[in-house]
Amino acid sequence: MSKGVLLVNLGSPKSTDPKDVKEYLDEFLMDERVIDVPYWARVLLVRGIVLNTRPKKSAAAYQKIWWDEGSPLIVLSERLQEKMDKNTSVPIALAMRYGEPSIKSGLQELYDKGVNEVLLFPLYPQFAMATTETILVLAEQLRKEHFPKMQFTTVPPFYNHSDYIRVLAESIAEKLKGKDFQHLLFSYHGVPERHIRKSDVTKSHCKIDGSCCQTPSAAHQFCYRHQCYETTRLVAEYLELKENSYSVSFQSRLGFDPWLQPYTDRTIERFGKQGMKKLAIVTPAFVSDCLETLEEIAMEGEEIFHEVGGEEFTVVPCLNDRDDWVKVLSRWVDEWAHQKPVEA
């Protein structure tokens, strides 16, 4: 058996042209695990409403953050893949769930190198139906159709892994060293509340209230909200943050359904209105900087804070291709690669 790794991130449009953004959003939002309504309703909502106006607006946002080499999310994922490829004993390929390079092309690249045992590595610390699950479902479909002899192993969500917590906490400490910020906001990408209930394997635990995510339950293996709070708790513990000097919020909501709260934009506004002058913000749901961190947080978030009297807004970069992060990921891969196959 020859082993290899497929890193999978979300993906970006091919360019900032509204036509390319529309094509990307169509693939993304027509995914039944992202907009989880019946197909006819999704077509009506996405193709009949959202895709008439959103691509132009999103294209303008992408234009503000786009790099000469392309989408930051893709360029940063490529840098990570290249560094890991040099640091590990097995080939590392890269794919995006939406757009290019596709999961099919990533599997083909590994197959052409003689790989038949693949470690699927979704680049998301916390589980969500709209991220981890959709990657695994599509990869399995592609395996059955095109690569039936391949075997898959999956990296589980690493939201509470001590290596991840340490590197994330160290990256925060490094960015905030010498700054006397008043509050550290942990802003996670939001999901509709409905997604949390759908992923609840107990079908009764997740109330999305003040205590369910802190009460032990089998539901937490697939509870995005619990996993966000756990990442936060563990980083706060590592950094010895004082109670009330940090909090959690959720960004990037879309549509009119209730999403996880509190919302990041309203939280930033509230802090400023309460007289806070120095706010720091970290976005641990994203391992690579992207539209949601570079535009929504670093540009729009800062603007909101300044409009309501805030003075200093510090954004902690994502882990991207930091050397300590590359080292951790490469070690995880090598530990898997050197495991003996389980005897039948």
Ligand SMILES: C=CC1=C(C)c2cc3[nH]c(cc4nc(cc5[nH]c(cc1n2)c(C)c5CCC(=O)O)C(CCC(=O)O)=C4C)c(C)c3C=C
């Ligand atoms: C942490 C992971 C993410 C979750 C969970 C998630 C859920 C989710 N997202 C949308 C809608 C959009 N997201 C968009 C961009 C975007 N989303 C993530 C990650 C998660 N999304 C990333 C990394 C990005 C940035 C991509 C990039 O190219 O940089 C967008 C596109 C931009 C825009 O128009 O705002 C949309 C739309 C839904 C509906 C959803 C549901 C659970």
Ligand SMILES: [Fe+2]
């Ligand atoms: Fe919960």
Ligand SMILES: [Fe+2]
């Ligand atoms: Fe998103």
